[in-house]
Amino acid sequence: MMDVGRHPKIKLLSYSEIEELSGFAGNFHVRVRKKARYVKEEECTACNECAEVCPVTVPDEYNYGLSTRKAIYIPFPQAVPSAYIINMEDCLGNNPIACGKCLEACDKKCIDYDMKDEIIEFDVGVIIVATGMDVYDPTPLDEFGYTRYENVLTSMEMERLLGPGGPTDGHLIRPSDRKEPKSIGFIQCVGSRSEKLGNPYCSNYCCMNTVKEALLIKEHAPDTEIKVFYMDIRAFGKGFEDLFIRSKEKGVKYIRGIPGEIEEDPRTKSLRLYVEDTTNGGGVKHHDLDMVVLAVGAVPRIDPKLHSLLVLSKTSDGFLLEAHPKLKPVDAPSTGIFFAGCAEYPKDVKDTVTQASAAAARAETILSAGKITIEAITSKVNPDLCKFCGICARVCPYNAITVDPKKKTPAVVIEAMCKGCGTCGAECRFDAIKMQHFTDEQIMAQIEAALEERPMEKIIVFACNWCSFAGGDTCGLSRLQYPTSPLLIRTMCSGRVDEKFVLKAFELGAPIVVVSGCHFVDCHYIDANRWTQKRVERLWDKLEGMGIRPERLQLEWISAAEGTRFAEVMRAIEELRKKVTKEEVEETKRILSEAKKGRR
Amino acid sequence: MIVTFRCLRCGYEYQGEYDRNRPVERECPKCGSNSIRPIVPKDKPK
Incomplete structure (x- = not known):
């Protein structure tokens, strides 16, 4: 800690909180509130004369109440900076007439009852979250x-x-x-x-x-x-x-x-x-x-404000979710944010040091490169079609979209922050968002190709890249048997599965459509698959309202390791497919065709 | 709100807590399917 405090390139802000954070990897802008400690830390020599005269004694939090401390104190013996701090909730001396003994005892005149919180703003390239447990x-x-x-x-x-x-x-x-x-x-x-x-x-x-x-x-x-x-x-x-x-x-x-x-x-x-x-x-x-x-x-340490500012997601146990448990174990889902220590999961000193070293090295890969290479799979907004409704910004798990409905400024995607889940594209009611490499046209073409021949024998499965599609791979590699009827259409996230893809598949004669993604805790786009579930629930209501059995749209969460589950689900859904009659499919086609004409 | 959930794979029905704004992963207690449809009464706000 002393080395950190003395390092010329490290600025240590103790007793501080992040107020605001904006920007993205390489260009974060941080606003920090440095709380008033009522003692000038640069001048304090930690001589202890102030604490000796302080009349207030309270339980010492650092020693779990097994000892006491004064209202003016050093939080723990190895604290850096080694400077005293006044806890104003305990102190009698906010009015020096009432006490002020520490003020009199301090020869160096370090104590300042009028000290105010300081707001510090600065730019950083990366952020390491080490908030502990x-x-x-x-x-x-x-x-x-x-x-x-x-x-x-x-x-x-x-x-x-x-x-x-x-x-x-x-x-x-x-x-x-x-x-x-x-x-x-x-x-x-x-x-x-x-x-x-x-x-x-x-x-x-x-x-x-x-x-x-x-x-x-x-x-x-x-x-x-x-x-x-x-x-x-x-x-x-x-x-x-x-x-x-x-x-x-x-x-x-x-x-x-x-x-x-x-x-x-x-x-x-x-x-x-x-x-x-x-x-x-x-x-x-x-x-x-x-x-x-x-x-x-x-x-886990609960800090909703920090989690919200950094767009951090949690696993079911409450610890911070990493981008990938094996390939990116110290990366947050958002680029440029890394984890060290028990904020991510309980670990001992050795593992903490290992992870901190890894986080520092990962951070350096961004800082030393000078520029960031991002995936080409990002969303693009067509400003001519955008109606400024703001839904895209609301559903984006990474806060990568800005839009001002009041000023009627079209949505803008910050590509450095966009991870390409495609949820914005699926939720946009005006088709104003194009998901590069997974465009509407590309996916529609796959649906058409899949259902070109003998559609009654097909099951259209929209499978997310990271879990369900990989689960299908695991199933195949394990030589597990499942029917030949499911045809998989890969999207990066199940959040990309637009309502119109499902309706198109039914319109072309698909007896069953499956939307499949990661389990909630495994979602690779923080929480994009929650929007999948909401959308599918809306679609069930819509299908029923149109006279189409909602049972023909299935929702399944399958992880990359669940090859056996993939096979079981496909076998069960094949049984559902067998129960869909030709008459029912033809009736669905008629309903959807008429609905389309009505829209025109 | 307590609602009835219906499994769209096996038809099993059960009751449980439903909050549209706080989605949770649901699984049919009988067949394990995730196609669990909340049957929200039409006269109540979703």
């Missing part, structure tokens, strides 16, 4: 008694207790009587790997953090009895298994089973854990311990 709060898990029992701590609180700069200067004590604990239990997977309690995902770092803390405790006090209650220990990284084995050699006991209940002895404040030991003959046993540590998992 939060830890799970185990208070709702009543069986563990966190906050009810003094000697039940979280792993983060234990980390502070063991830290040399922590509230006890690294001396391990139990909070109730400040004596050294003789026995400590760790409970793993608190808030992780449970659909019912906490979160379904593995938080990744907790097992090794427990092993590390157990070893640290053994170094502090070798006679301490340590028991770890676990589901399974995931020591998968380089050197991790060695560390795990070393902890066993040092006497740490591992018991497979998560305690169902903790009781406290009200007199001694010691704890009794009831647990089913599944490795030693089963049966519920109890363990008496001086202290219990809950190995709490990670939870």
Whole structure:
């Protein structure tokens, strides 16, 4: 951190928030609010004289309330810049007549009660999001008694207790009587790997953090009895298994089973854990311990404003969605934005450093190139046809379209931001948007060609490039059998499937039409396939209103790995096709033909 | 709003929460199809 603070080419803005962001890769314009810290950070020498005279004492958030801080304080010992800050919610001295002791104590006159927030604007080429994570709060898990029992701590609180700069200067004590604990239990997977309690995902770092803390405790006090209650220990990284084995050699006991209940002895404040030991003959046993540590998992940090400004998308677990899990694991879906650390997914220090290095290298590929190469598959607006309705801008997942309905300025696509999903083209009611390389004419020609001969035997499947079409590939590569009736028409995203493509297929005699795309969590265009679903729902209503069975339009989400599902879906839809009669298809053709004449 | 969902592959019907502005991925509990049509009453706003 010190190196970052001193680096001539790095400007560190601590205690700041992004207010506005505009532009695109290579040309981002950022407006930042640097909050007033009421202490001139360039002049503060961190002498601590201000804090010594401050009369306000509040719990220290950094030490999870295990110690206190003053209203004027340094957030944590290694903070950069190493300068004090006044929390005005705690401070009495906003009116110097009321207190103002720090003002008098500061020889360098660094304190400025009238300091205001500063707005800073600058241009950057790329953005790296490293906003971190939060830890799970185990208070709702009543069986563990966190906050009810003094000697039940979280792993983060234990980390502070063991830290040399922590509230006890690294001396391990139990909070109730400040004596050294003789026995400590760790409970793993608190808030992780449970659909019912906490979160379904593995938080990744907790097992090794427990092993590390157990070893640290053994170094502090070798006679301490340590028991770890676990589901399974995931020591998968380089050197991790060695560390795990070393902890066993040092006497740490591992018991497979998560305690169902903790009781406290009200007199001694010691704890009794009831647990089913599944490795030693089963049966519920109890363990008496001086202290219990809950190995709490990670939870995503919620910052809707930042997510909205950067057009970030989230996976179902709430962490940030990368552009591609294998090929672009540190890229955001929007070009020029990268991820580092636990904002993307819980990870340990080594993985965080690896990802941060990768993000820096990816950022440099843009900065050093000087220009950006984009895909040619982008949308183009015909300003003569645009009616300024603004629907295209509303549906664009990347905010790549600008339009002002009030001033009646035609829509403009910023090509550097457009990723080519084609949702705008499908939603435009005036055919004012042309999706290059996937134009209406090109797709219509494919529909016509597919249904030129024996249309009754065909199923038209609009499949998105990344998932459903690839799912068909997986199906073929796996030599899975499915009927020959489905004919796939590839679009980059299911969001590109215009209503008129579906109607055209029915008009040409298709018994069944399928619209297929990525599962919601896998959408390669952030959330473009939500518009697909909305459009298909509208189409079902429209078809029914016209007298066409909505069952003839099917919607399916198939991922690239789901070759088996692709085959199953196609087999099921083939059964639907067999039930569509020639008379029904002819009636549909007549209905659509008349509707067309009516429009004319 | 609680609405009836109808699977357009197998015809199975079930009830569930529907918010047009917050689309969620739906799957038929019986056949696994995603062709789940919300049957929104015509007299109620969508």
